[in-house]
Amino acid sequence: MFVDKTKIYVKGGDGGDGIVSFRREKYVPMGGPAGGDGGRGGNVIFRVDEGLRTLVDFRYQKHFKAPRGDKGRNKSQHGANAEDMIVRVPPGTVVVDDDTQEIIADLTRQGQEVIIAKGGRGGRGNIRFATAANPAPELAEHGEEGEERWVVLELKVMADVGLVGFPSVGKSTLLSVVSSAKPKIGAYHFTTITPNLGVVEVGDGRSFVMADLPGLIEGAHTGIGLGHEFLRHVERTRIIVHVVDMAGTEGRDPFEDWVKINEELELYNEKLAERPQIVAANKMDMPEAEEQLAIFKEKVRDKTSRDIDVVPISSLTKMGVQELLYKAMDMLEQLPEAPEVEEVAEVEERKIYRFDKKAQSQSEFTIRRENEMFVVESEAIEGMLKRLQMNSHDAILKFARTLRKMGVDEELRKRGATDGTIIRIGEFEFEFVEGSSYY
Numbered sequence: 001m002f003v004d005k006t007k008i009y010v011k012g013g014d015g016g017d018g019i020v021s022f023r024r025e026k027y028v029p030m031g032g033p034a035g036g037d038g039g040r041g042g043n044v045i046f047r048v049d050e051g052l053r054t055l056v057d058f059r060y061q062k063h064f065k066a067p068r069g070d071k072g073r074n075k076s077q078h079g080a081n082a083e084d085m086i087v088r089v090p091p092g093t094v095v096v097d098d099d100t101q102e103i104i105a106d107l108t109r110q111g112q113e114v115i116i117a118k119g120g121r122g123g124r125g126n127i128r129f130a131t132a133a134n135p136a137p138e139l140a141e142h143g144e145e146g147e148e149r150w151v152v153l154e155l156k157v158m159a160d161v162g163l164v165g166f167p168s169v170g171k172s173t174l175l176s177v178v179s180s181a182k183p184k185i186g187a188y189h190f191t192t193i194t195p196n197l198g199v200v201e202v203g204d205g206r207s208f209v210m211a212d213l214p215g216l217i218e219g220a221h222t223g224i225g226l227g228h229e230f231l232r233h234v235e236r237t238r239i240i241v242h243v244v245d246m247a248g249t250e251g252r253d254p255f256e257d258w259v260k261i262n263e264e265l266e267l268y269n270e271k272l273a274e275r276p277q278i279v280a281a282n283k284m285d286m287p288e289a290e291e292q293l294a295i296f297k298e299k300v301r302d303k304t305s306r307d308i309d310v311v312p313i314s315s316l317t318k319m320g321v322q323e324l325l326y327k328a329m330d331m332l333e334q335l336p337e338a339p340e341v342e343e344v345a346e347v348e349e350r351k352i353y354r355f356d357k358k359a360q361s362q363s364e365f366t367i368r369r370e371n372e373m374f375v376v377e378s379e380a381i382e383g384m385l386k387r388l389q390m391n392s393h394d395a396i397l398k399f400a401r402t403l404r405k406m407g408v409d410e411e412l413r414k415r416g417a418t419d420g421t422i423i424r425i426g427e428f429e430f431e432f433v434e435g436s437s438y439y
């Protein structure tokens with residue numbers, strides 16, 4: 001089991017701004033408010049796509065921003081809502097908030113969808129602010145900002161392809177040239193003692209996971225040379241790439257090697273004899289390999305009724321490697337059922353945490369002094385300042401009322417604010433007005 005991990009940025013679209021507008025009709029001198037609300041920003045939604053097996057796509061694209069909502073229009077028309085952005089992820093993807101390390105989603109079923117970053121609400125237009133006391137308000141809201149966060153995607157993967165063969169035939173070398181994995185490579189036997197996994201990008205957008213397994217030897221099925229340990233891993237792979245040393249290094253006979261390994265596989269588990277297999281005839285850069293290959297192919301044809309693909313390659317020069325990858329990928333796609341992801345059942349039970357930043361500290365504020373100035377910090381007020389378009393008398397009035405309702409005014413007064421004292425909230429500065437007749 002191997003965990004592929006990547007961190008990406010998601011942002012929901014901002015809501016469209018509400019607008020200030022008034023009805024203008026013939027013969028109606030004083031039209032009422034007619035500024036419509038802005039549209040909702042798009043959500044960023046993750047959707048499970050069984051066709052995906054890895055997270056490689058996220059290595060290239062790491063920022064996902066949904067579009068913003070349209071502005072409100074006059075004649076009381078609502079701005080259009082933005083479309084959601086759909087991001088496809090492979091089954092088995094766990095989404096973790098990078099800040100809090102909480103699990104946001106656990107995506108397992110085909111088609112399952114979760115909103116990862118919400119789009120902002122549209123701002124209200126001035127029709128919404130009309131009251132008996134102020135029937136023609138010059139007041140509208142900005143659209144709410146879309147939710148943004150960094151999330152870590154985690155995917156537990158099983159190997160699709162297992163590399164098997166005698167020691168030193170070049171399994172690790174092959175994995176190292178087709179993936180970013182860095183397995184140990186050595187001219188001595190059993191260089192590899194635990195499996196290495198790598199994500200292989202085929203080059204046409206498709207990808208799969210390849211495991212470089214420790215070398216097998218005769219008697220492996222009885223446990224010799226940690227055989228059981230290694231064969232257990234082979235059992236879990238969907239196809240086998242059987243690496244054979246065509247140079248016959250150390251006086252080996254490629255065909256005999258191939259037969260022996262197949263016997264070991266079958267003796268360990270009969271099913272392994274039927275597992276789809278491709279032969280990677282490796283070390284073709286060596287002088288004697290060509291001749292050996294011809295003999296090998298002939299013997300394989302005689303020996304088995306199975307149609308075994310023999311692909312000549314050199315992991316050293318990379319000759320034939322691309323072709324081998326395409327063959328493996330095509331074969332994987334033709335396999336009938338989707339691979340079983342063992343851990344899914346267990347993962348599904350895991351609790352999913354959701355958190356709502358907005359729920360916290362809605363009405364809290366703090367006041368501190370900076371020389372002659374008071375600085376008010378409050379999520380709620382700062383949010384409101386962002387929302388409201390502070391360019392009209394009505395907007396300022398609404399803002400002032402909120403400060404009073406929350407008790408900010410009173411607190412400022414207690415701390416010694418008087419007429420003309422400068423108050424700063426967020427990026428907004430204004431003078432304190434004692435006993436204002438505004439409200």
Ligand SMILES: Nc1nc2c(ncn2[C@@H]2O[C@H](COP(=O)(O)OP(=O)(O)OP(=O)(O)O)[C@@H](O)[C@H]2O)c(=O)[nH]1
Binds near residue numbers: 215313317
């Ligand atoms: N000439 C040549 N040498 C190769 C090729 N592929 C691998 N080798 C060499 O073969 C030796 C063994 O390579 P490894 O990749 O470690 O072999 P392995 O199959 O992983 O071996 P174990 O982990 O011990 O089972 C190294 O010295 C490699 O440089 C090839 O295509 N051509």
Ligand SMILES: [Mg+2]
Binds near residue numbers: 171183214
């Ligand atoms: Mg190795």
